[in-house]
Amino acid sequence: MTDSAPPLDFYFDFSSPYGYLMSEKIDAVAARHGRKVRWHPILLGIIFKATGSAPLTLQNPAKAAYSIHDFERSARFMGIPYRHPSRFPLATQNAARAYYWLDGQDCALARQFAHAVYRALFVDDQDISAPETVIEIAAKLGVDRSNLENALQSPEIKARLKDEVDNALKIGVFGSPYVVIDGEPFFGADRLPQIEKWLETGAF
Amino acid sequence: MTDSAPPLDFYFDFSSPYGYLMSEKIDAVAARHGRKVRWHPILLGIIFKATGSAPLTLQNPAKAAYSIHDFERSARFMGIPYRHPSRFPLATQNAARAYYWLDGQDCALARQFAHAVYRALFVDDQDISAPETVIEIAAKLGVDRSNLENALQSPEIKARLKDEVDNALKIGVFGSPYVVIDGEPFFGADRLPQIEKWLETGAF
Numbered sequence: 310m311t312d313s314a315p316p317l318d319f320y321f322d323f324s325s326p327y328g329y330l331m332s333e334k335i336d337a338v339a340a341r342h343g344r345k346v347r348w349h350p351i352l353l354g355i356i357f358k359a360t361g362s363a364p365l366t367l368q369n370p371a372k373a374a375y376s377i378h379d380f381e382r383s384a385r386f387m388g389i390p391y392r393h394p395s396r397f398p399l400a401t402q403n404a405a406r407a408y409y410w411l412d413g414q415d416c417a418l419a420r421q422f423a424h425a426v427y428r429a430l431f432v433d434d435q436d437i438s439a440p441e442t443v444i445e446i447a448a449k450l451g452v453d454r455s456n457l458e459n460a461l462q463s464p465e466i467k468a469r470l471k472d473e474v475d476n477a478l479k480i481g482v483f484g485s486p487y488v489v490i491d492g493e494p495f496f497g498a499d500r501l502p503q504i505e506k507w508l509e510t511g512a513f
Numbered sequence: 514m515t516d517s518a519p520p521l522d523f524y525f526d527f528s529s530p531y532g533y534l535m536s537e538k539i540d541a542v543a544a545r546h547g548r549k550v551r552w553h554p555i556l557l558g559i560i561f562k563a564t565g566s567a568p569l570t571l572q573n574p575a576k577a578a579y580s581i582h583d584f585e586r587s588a589r590f591m592g593i594p595y596r597h598p599s600r601f602p603l604a605t606q607n608a609a610r611a612y613y614w615l616d617g618q619d620c621a622l623a624r625q626f627a628h629a630v631y632r633a634l635f636v637d638d639q640d641i642s643a644p645e646t647v648i649e650i651a652a653k654l655g656v657d658r659s660n661l662e663n664a665l666q667s668p669e670i671k672a673r674l675k676d677e678v679d680n681a682l683k684i685g686v687f688g689s690p691y692v693v694i695d696g697e698p699f700f701g702a703d704r705l706p707q708i709e710k711w712l713e714t715g716a717f
Binding site: 315360361362368371372375378379382383385386428476481482483484494496497500501502503513 | 565566572573575582583586590639686687688698700701703704706717
């Protein structure tokens with residue numbers, strides 16, 4: 310790490326539509342300003358339980374209907390393919406654990422894996438809650454299946470994910486995506502223009 | 514009304530920070546595309562009760578703190594003055610009733626009044642829940658005080674506001690601001706870029 314500017318922190322859940330939209334843009338936006346991004350998959354189920362919140366599609370019917378419409382329209386607006394999953398929301402601890410295990414070995418591979426998981430869910434409608442699906446996605450990137458299968462059950466990896474979720478709660482993360490730049494928090498894919506301006510000007 | 518394109522509908526509560534931000538932009542955005550805007554003040558208290566929701570600042574502490582920070586930063590981003598009110602949220606039925614009464618007589622004056630109410634709350638920290646404040650704001654625009662004082666208690670005006678709130682609920686409004694363009698709904702001041710693109714392209 311010879312970069313002088315510290316990396317951005319990007320908190321997201323693998324079942325978050327707006328997290329997916331952010332994931333397709335944030336690295337390039339940061340790179341334009343000479344910054345890198347640390348990715349932190351977290352579990353919104355735990356965050357929502359701790360903060361007394363709920364997924365958009367499980368709130369009132371008007372908001373739920375609007376949200377699904379907005380996921381699709383926001384994706385078109387941002388030029389990103391999107392098909393609302395038939396299983397939604399769904400559990401993401403296997404995907405998140407796999408991410409942290411891969412990240413410990415090869416952070417570029419972990420990033421590729423994260424993109425592949427998001428696209429499997431939001432483009433190809435795969436059941437990424439299943440360990441088999443997560444393992445299959447990783448195997449296509451050259452990862453050894455049985456090593457990953459073991460890793461998904463390892464106490465160290467489970468503890469790493471728990472620590473990440475605990476830390477997210479501690480710094481005030483209440484939803485996904487949540488991006489922190491030099492201590493400044495931005496919630497939602499629709500804050501990308503503000504993120505760009507913040508990176509450009511240092512603050513505003 | 515000789516315009517061929519139908520007006521946009523803009524639903525908002527006078528205590529909504531993002532509604533205020535939208536109010537400072539929506540007429541000009543619509544005008545750039547030859548469209549007018551119908552303004553509909555509504556009561557979020559009733560909308561939230563009906564939909565089981567709550568103001569952002571009365572949700573969990575992390576979200577509440579972020580929201581106040583985001584109101585201020587979003588205002589700076591949009592070039593709009595903003596000072597978070599010391600009374601917040603607050604009741605807005607007097608402001609909304611005054612709006613509908615004025616609108617029945619002079620829609621341009623009603624629009625001026627709406628801007629003045631929003632700025633009284635979000636720039637000058639006035640207590641716009643009080644009928645005296647609402648009457649004072651209107652009087653500065655040349656409105657007769659006692660006529661307005663009577664209007665605030667008139668059954669017709671109370672019924673008009675109730676009808677507007679009922680209609681908003683019926684078409685799916687669950688928060689403020691909520692803009693409808695030819696049947697297409699947009700929730701939040703951060704949907705302005707999508708609104709602009711929609712007006713430009715007819716759809717996307």
